[in-house]
Amino acid sequence: MPPAASAGPWMRIRGLTKSFAGEVALDHADLDIEQGKVHGLVGANGAGKSTLIRCLAGVTVADEGSVTIAGEDLQKGSPRASEQAGLAFIHQELNLIPHFNALQNMLLGAPKVTRFGIIDWQRSGVAARAAAERVGIRFPLETKVSELSVAQRWLVMISKALVGEASMIAMDEPTASLSGPESEQLFAIIRDLSAQGVAILYVSHRLEEVLQLCDRITVLRDGRIVDGAERGALNKKGLVRAIIGHDIRPPDARTRFAADRSRQPIFSVRDIAWKSAVKGVSFDLYKGEVLALGGLVGAGRTELAHLVAGAARPDAGHFELDGKRLDIANEAEAVRASIALVPEERRSQGVMLQQSVGFNINISTLKKLRAIPGLPFVSDTKARRQANSLIAQLGIKTPSVDARIGGLSGGNQQKALIARWLNAGTRLLILDEPSRGVDVGAREEIHDAIRTLARSGVGILVISSDVEELTLLADRVLVMREGRVTGELTGADITEARIIELSYHDPNDEEGDIA
Amino acid sequence: MMAQAGTAAKDAPQLRKSSWKRTALIWLSRYGTIVGLVLMVVFFSANAPGIFLSRANFLNILSQASLTAIIASGLTYTLVVGEFDLSIGYVASFVGLIVTGLMAYQGFPIWLSIVCALLLGAAIGALNGVLVTKVRINAVISTLGIGTMLTGIGFTYSSFPIATGIPRAFTDISLGRLVFGLPNPVIIMVIVLIALWVILNKTDIGQKMQAVGGNLEAARLSGIRVDRIKIFAFATAGFCAALTGTLLSSLLGSGTLAAADGYLLDAFAAVFLGSATLKEGEFHITGTLVGVLILAVGFNGLSIFGAPTHFQPIFKGGILVLAVGMSALARRYAASV
Numbered sequence: 001m002p003p004a005a006s007a008g009p010w011m012r013i014r015g016l017t018k019s020f021a022g023e024v025a026l027d028h029a030d031l032d033i034e035q036g037k038v039h040g041l042v043g044a045n046g047a048g049k050s051t052l053i054r055c056l057a058g059v060t061v062a063d064e065g066s067v068t069i070a071g072e073d074l075q076k077g078s079p080r081a082s083e084q085a086g087l088a089f090i091h092q093e094l095n096l097i098p099h100f101n102a103l104q105n106m107l108l109g110a111p112k113v114t115r116f117g118i119i120d121w122q123r124s125g126v127a128a129r130a131a132a133e134r135v136g137i138r139f140p141l142e143t144k145v146s147e148l149s150v151a152q153r154w155l156v157m158i159s160k161a162l163v164g165e166a167s168m169i170a171m172d173e174p175t176a177s178l179s180g181p182e183s184e185q186l187f188a189i190i191r192d193l194s195a196q197g198v199a200i201l202y203v204s205h206r207l208e209e210v211l212q213l214c215d216r217i218t219v220l221r222d223g224r225i226v227d228g229a230e231r232g233a234l235n236k237k238g239l240v241r242a243i244i245g246h247d248i249r250p251p252d253a254r255t256r257f258a259a260d261r262s263r264q265p266i267f268s269v270r271d272i273a274w275k276s277a278v279k280g281v282s283f284d285l286y287k288g289e290v291l292a293l294g295g296l297v298g299a300g301r302t303e304l305a306h307l308v309a310g311a312a313r314p315d316a317g318h319f320e321l322d323g324k325r326l327d328i329a330n331e332a333e334a335v336r337a338s339i340a341l342v343p344e345e346r347r348s349q350g351v352m353l354q355q356s357v358g359f360n361i362n363i364s365t366l367k368k369l370r371a372i373p374g375l376p377f378v379s380d381t382k383a384r385r386q387a388n389s390l391i392a393q394l395g396i397k398t399p400s401v402d403a404r405i406g407g408l409s410g411g412n413q414q415k416a417l418i419a420r421w422l423n424a425g426t427r428l429l430i431l432d433e434p435s436r437g438v439d440v441g442a443r444e445e446i447h448d449a450i451r452t453l454a455r456s457g458v459g460i461l462v463i464s465s466d467v468e469e470l471t472l473l474a475d476r477v478l479v480m481r482e483g484r485v486t487g488e489l490t491g492a493d494i495t496e497a498r499i500i501e502l503s504y505h506d507p508n509d510e511e512g513d514i515a
Numbered sequence: 516m517m518a519q520a521g522t523a524a525k526d527a528p529q530l531r532k533s534s535w536k537r538t539a540l541i542w543l544s545r546y547g548t549i550v551g552l553v554l555m556v557v558f559f560s561a562n563a564p565g566i567f568l569s570r571a572n573f574l575n576i577l578s579q580a581s582l583t584a585i586i587a588s589g590l591t592y593t594l595v596v597g598e599f600d601l602s603i604g605y606v607a608s609f610v611g612l613i614v615t616g617l618m619a620y621q622g623f624p625i626w627l628s629i630v631c632a633l634l635l636g637a638a639i640g641a642l643n644g645v646l647v648t649k650v651r652i653n654a655v656i657s658t659l660g661i662g663t664m665l666t667g668i669g670f671t672y673s674s675f676p677i678a679t680g681i682p683r684a685f686t687d688i689s690l691g692r693l694v695f696g697l698p699n700p701v702i703i704m705v706i707v708l709i710a711l712w713v714i715l716n717k718t719d720i721g722q723k724m725q726a727v728g729g730n731l732e733a734a735r736l737s738g739i740r741v742d743r744i745k746i747f748a749f750a751t752a753g754f755c756a757a758l759t760g761t762l763l764s765s766l767l768g769s770g771t772l773a774a775a776d777g778y779l780l781d782a783f784a785a786v787f788l789g790s791a792t793l794k795e796g797e798f799h800i801t802g803t804l805v806g807v808l809i810l811a812v813g814f815n816g817l818s819i820f821g822a823p824t825h826f827q828p829i830f831k832g833g834i835l836v837l838a839v840g841m842s843a844l845a846r847r848y849a850a851s852v
Binding site: 309330331332334335336340341343345348349350351352353354355359362363364366367369370376377378420 | 713717718719720722723725726729730732733734735736737738739740741797
């Protein structure tokens with residue numbers, strides 16, 4: 001991939017503008033992308049990052065502006081033209097076919113060597129194996145994608161882009177589901193690719209990563225490019241200010257709530273074990289506190305949380321809610337026992353996208369909204385009143401209760417999902433990655449909503465792989481490793497360093513190795 | 516659709532033009548089927564004023580539509596929860612046979628035969644629901660399997676049409692005009708449609724059905740007993756199929772094997788036409804009624820103009836692909852404008 005012959009940047013984006021229904025999503029964006037550089041793209045949700053990427057991918061047609069690659073105009077609105085121009089896109093939801101193996105996935109859409117119409121995988125796979133070599137894949141390419149970890153799937157996606165001879169790879173939140181060492185390995189690969197002349201467009205909410213990895217950072221706000229700087233010219237504080245337009249409240253250890261542990265706990269976990277993921281975990285959750293489970297991906301915290309939420313029965317041990325032993329067979333029973341889960345996969349497991357904000361908020365409290373108690377008719381007036389008051393209480397930004405929830409930003413969708421449980425008499429609320437894919441401003445609002453809920457007496461259990469989030473939100477952190485709780489942190493002890501230390505008992509362990 | 520490069524960003528006319536187009540397209544995707552229905556009525560009225568445009572013919576259209584509307588609105592429920600039911604035509608045929616048999620062979624009184632018939636339909640529907648949710652057999656397989664079995668069981672029950680021993684009062688049910696001079700099946704249709712509309716839109720079970728169809732996993736995590744909701748939808752579909760089957764037997768004055776099998780395709784066509792009406796790709800009772808009326812008016816017009824009967828399936832298939840296709844295209848363009 002030789003650099004563009006003509007002088008000037010390889011890719012020039014000029015005046016790119018796009019409106020949806022009269023609302024400007026991208027406003028005269030100018031951006032230069034050079035081969036062999038890592039370009040960071042940051043901004044709050046709705047700032048226009050995805051619109052920019054979708055325009056480049058040819059999925060969205062820009063209203064105005066142009067994209068020039070190596071001196072040639074990129075045809076608008078044609079994913080095929082974008083692909084042929086050497087642009088590859090890796091989205092958060094990796095577009096892989098789970099029951100195909102890695103090799104088949106890498107060669108999807110690529111020409112294959114056939115003999116009498118039968119695919120010769122040996123010979124077709126030459127380019128794929130070379131690509132796999134480049135990104136350092138060490139697992140057999142014949143492994144089904146469904147058996148690969150998220151990190152390994154990323155490597156497959158990157159290899160796929162290389163098979164398609166991509167000169168630019170855009171990555172959307174690549175580390176959202178990766179553990180620390182997995183991320184490090186990905187960064188090494190990105191630096192490698194960049195050194196080989198591939199341009200990388202790196203979109204992430206994790207600012208440390210962006211600062212550490214990117215050669216140049218561009219900040220989008222409200223569809224405009226508000227800041228751009230070479231590496232070293234920006235620090236995190238400046239970046240946050242550029243993203244949200246003001247300073248963020250610093251985490252303050254003194255505000256951490258210390259629960260009264262002499263009282264009866266709201267929720268108790270006793271010697272829970274399940275398969276090989278959870279190996280005998282016990283803890284208590286007290287009134288008013290935000291208890292968080294930390295640890296690496298695969299440490300067992302997600303599995304534990306899902307056991308609490310009723311997804312499966314534990315092999316051993318039991319749970320107690322308000323001192324009473326629980327026996328829960330499924331999620332619906334858990335909800336009736338006042339235990340609710342706000343899932344990690346907001347779009348696929350949380351919101352009903354086609355429905356209104358009000359519908360989404362009220363769906364768990366329909367019985368309370370009956371026009372006449374005893375008769376199954378839902379009162380529109382009561383439904384509206386409840387939804388409106390919860391919208392006001394949590395500061396959900398929506399045009400009205402009747403607006404489709406799909407049109408709201410991720411942060412506001414998440415607040416609507418929390419609102420769903422506010423009037424439902426919930427005793428224990430489990431939040432799985434509550435601010436995943438949400439910008440810093442919205443994250444703060446979500447944290448406020450969670451704290452409010454905790455202080456009102458609801459037991460709160462948060463799971464997060466974002467260590468910074470744990471330090472910002474939690475009153476108490478339990479760190480898990482390999483199915484066991486390795487430590488408990490309270491008050492001023494809740495620091496990123498301590499959490500990470502407890503997450504890796506043995507730093508030389510090969511656990512975090514992804515390939 | 517694409518604005519020319521070079522115009523200023525805040526150029527209002529550009530924006531207004533594209534949003535005008537968008538509004539028009541969305542309008543078309545929502546009201547296209549209704550406009551089509553009105554155009555058909557206008558066209559037939561203009562070209563055959565004496566025959567088409569008469570009270571007698573309108574009542575005729577409504578009577579024909581009523582049986583399809585009942586079975587189709589039951590089917591709508593299964594589609595709302597994200598499943599579907601291929602057995603409804605067979606259930607209607609089977610129950611139509613059983614209801615006459617109960618009177619002719621078992622000597623049941625009319626009311627008891629009908630109650631048994633409707634409960635039988637609901638039970639078969641519930642069985643479908645259990646197979647789909649608890650045993651987790653794909654709906655295609657389970658409902659087709661059950662439907663095929665019913666055909667065989669019906670044949671075992673009576674291999675020839677049951678025409679004798681059916682009380683006159685039973686056939687009078689569908690022939691009578693108790694209210695406002697409207698045929699009874701039309702009245703029954705109105706009652707069923709209103710009841711199903713109210714349940715779907717105004718009760719918590721209806722909200723839960725929409726939640727289940729909207730996002731199964733989210734519904735489950737909201738504490739909704741998803742399986743029960745689906746079984747309820749299937750039972751409703753079975754009940755409605757049984758009602759259509761019973762009314763058909765009453766109309767025909769006999770219980771005939773496979774008499775109602777053809778309702779399956781009509782019902783599916785109507786429901787999908789309805790999904791392209793008013794709402795965007797969602798299934799709902801009002802839409803289903805519009806779909807049924809489009810089919811009924813179309814068939815009626817075709818026969819008035821003397822088109823051979825084999826034109827009916829051409830019309831049915833054509834209008835379905837056209838309406839649903841147009842609506843989908845319009846929606847997609849609206850999104851990209």
